[in-house]
Amino acid sequence: MAEGKFGRPDPISVREFHMNADTDTDQQSLHHTLGPGVNQAASGGHNHDGNDSALLLEGQTITGAKGSASWAGSINALMVRLGATDSST
Numbered sequence: 001m002a003e004g005k006f007g008r009p010d011p012i013s014v015r016e017f018h019m020n021a022d023t024d025t026d027q028q029s030l031h032h033t034l035g036p037g038v039n040q041a042a043s044g045g046h047n048h049d050g051n052d053s054a055l056l057l058e059g060q061t062i063t064g065a066k067g068s069a070s071w072a073g074s075i076n077a078l079m080v081r082l083g084a085t086d087s088s089t
Helices: 011-018 069-081
Strands: none
Touching: none
């Protein structure tokens, strides 16, 4: 690898090195492209509509008869899984 200023690799060598990067290989990859894939980064303009990212509540289920205590408990549990703090009494 050729050296540029200050002992750093020159730009062409850096570009060639990045051509072999582990981009989107897994969650531990050093480089990620934008997109909806599990190993991709989300763009700042994503909106969880299922087109450019996963649906916000995809895979989550609310159970119980609407308006019942079990239904309310199911919604509460879902909100807690999403990061809400349960301070209800």
